[in-house]
Amino acid sequence: MHEVSICKAILDLLAKKKAEKNYSKIYSVTVEVGEFQLVVKEALSLAFEVLTKETEFEKTKLVQKIVPALAVCKDCGEKQERQNLYSECKKCGSFSFEMLSGMELKISKMEVET
């Protein structure tokens, strides 16, 4: 399952931050997940629940924010949301894009006890 590996990446980040800053507890973590990571929210929540069981993050709450996939057309410069990687430019029909967002996977907020 795709979400399990994404969840593992999040937990790695969490463990690293916790060690780095010496937090004693992490109450909640907000992650920004790009639309093109193709994450199913429920599956990620479930993976988080399973993977944190009986670990230091068992009580940590996972908040997910889905970041829409935005791109700029390389041919006409039109900025637009893309539904999938294979859709064409809504203005000129080009398939040449530069992605602005939609691929991210990062922690944007944490509630901690120091």
Ligand SMILES: [Zn+2]
């Ligand atoms: Zn275009």
